[in-house]
Amino acid sequence: MPTRLFRLSLRFVLPLALVLGLFAYAVVPLVDNLTVRWFVRDLDTKSQALANALQEPLRDYVPEKAERRINQLFERALRDQRLYAIAFCDPAGTVLYKTSTYPQTLGCRLGLDNATGKDSLVNFPQGPLHVSDSRLESEGQHLGKLILVHDMSFIERRSADTRKYVLLLFALMALVISMITVFVAHLSWRDWIASVKSILRGEGDDESGGHAPRLSTSPEIRPLEGELRALLHELNVERQTRDDAAHLWTPEKLRTLLHEELSGDEVLVVSNREPYLHTKTRNGIEVQRPASGLITAVEPVMRACSGTWIAHGSGSADKETVDSNDRVAVPPSNPSYTLRRVWLTKEEEQGYYYGFANEGLWPLCHIAHVRPVFRSSDWEQYEAVNQRFADAVVREARTDDPVVLVQDYHFALLPRMVREQLPKATIITFWHIPWPNSESFGICPWREELLDGLLGSTILGFHTPFHCKNFLETVDRYLETRIEHESGTISFGGKLTQVEDYPISIAWPDGDANLPTVAECRSSVRAEHGMSHDHLLAVGVDRLDYTKGIIERFQAVERMLELHPNLVGRFSMIQIAAPTRSSLDEYQNFEARVKALVQRINNRFGNGNYLPIILKAEHHGSEQVTRYYRAAEVCLVTSLHDGMNLVAKEFIASRYDDRGVLVLSQFTGAARELPEALVVNPYHIEQSADALYRAVTMPEIEQCERMRSMRSLVKDFNIYRWAGRMLLDAARLRQRERVVTKIRSHSRKSLRRVV
């Protein structure tokens, strides 16, 4: 340690001493010069005054040649200790009178410049002398000149003194500055090193939701801390992305990741909607797959990972198909994971699902100009149901540190509730809908409670960086937290939540070779609707939801037919609209408006056999939907606001023929990833109409180029990658948590031993 300090000191002191030495070397002559000039000027003035004083008596004595008096006068003047000698010269240049000290060699001219009258410095063996002369006249007659010689050796002495003091001052300064520098540098260096090391080790990060108190970093490094973390984070992401890009994400790869990185840790999914509903029909119990982007995305992940999916059992035959623990193995055809159903009463479903989630949070988070409604009774049900699902998670967990994947806005409070019971759990919450700006979110009377609930998560995922940013700003505004915006981490109550964007996707279809081909779909769908083989077809697939821009889409169809009447009779749009949340007024009104609009447009442009818009307001299975995707020239996705929108990706995945055009709303998360689509503002009816026209008339070669590019993106950035990235992040955080726990218990043991 002392050697290090010595080395450190040398490293600072030597250069500093060198710099100061050089400085002094340049400064000393300057100071010398300046001092001489000051003294010379001083002597000039003094000589002038003395000459004036001597001239008066000399005017009398010189003509009288009163040598004795002149010598007395000179001797008196010499009492001034600095005056060294005096002489008087006649006009011919002969020294007439002089003091004994007057240098012989000086004569009457040496050192004098009569032309300019300037005084001079002359060097003599006894030292430098200052010589000045003044002309003596009496009544216009030139009597001679008086020469005064001052001793300048005191200047040399003073210069030497000044030099000594200047050097001493610089040496002292060098010493003090270097000591201070060394001291400060030493302190900061130790802090910096410690802080940087702790950041690099990820200590105090505690993103895994553990309970490590945050390590305090030195104040000097604090401004850089975020950047360091962000840098590390970027490196991690970059490394992961490189890994990702090198391999196609498949169910096998996800399985391997789960076993290798998470050592087969238990995975639990929680969502409101269940992946399989059992419904009673006339033909007995049937299994249905709900129209839900969430289910489309998460179900393949669960098939790959196994585990337990906890969801609301809402099918009419659900109760009849579960075991005594409310569990059923799914998928029914090839079971690979467990579905655990939670039963809700009508009141609970009304308050929690229809009320708080869909009349409150849904319009709150979507900019679709429908006002959210918040009721205390709904909130109470929302809290109670979140608690029931949280309890179900805890009951289903076989270990104390499961990986819990919480889905969507129905369960904002659940992460905190699970965290309280399973502190070691890794909770990954994914918010499938947009997150609004902080001001909009502030409308919610229970905004703090919702944020607090979500911050029970280890990782909180959104589709886009923009939604992450909105979330961070909302937390910043309504909760007392510490946020690192660069790395997306929130520290709240000693725990960390990592906020990250994970754009959701679909499973790339590999096993659909048994589905009808594009040609078969084209002809069968056209035949079914009485259309000619070259009839142009657009398709829309949505839940009948006001956020989907269905009305705007139909208005665009109408406008296109107005602008291009040659398409009337040659173009139709098939809209598949799965009924949803139909018990809510807003949805009933919306359905009525959609139907009325379809009727008006069909009346305007249709005739007996021809309908410009065919509305199929009923549930369609995925194979039926794929048939329409393949039959159509165009797929229209015109959401007014959408987290991601998986219809866009499903359409792309179904077009193995590299044909078909996607018209895509700029207000979907998908638009960020798919610029090759015809991206539109759905509120701008003419723009959408133009895009639709461009789509139906697009040359095949252009369709092909765009579609190929989109297909390769969706294939690579598939749902296994989405889940894989989140699980990889979780694995990293769990690993870190385990190491930190080990270190802590080790240091506790060592401490006990010492005590």
Ligand code: F6P
């Ligand atoms: O978009 C949000 C979401 O939860 C989706 O994940 C899903 O597609 C849709 O809402 C389903 O809504 P619901 O379950 O209310 O029918």
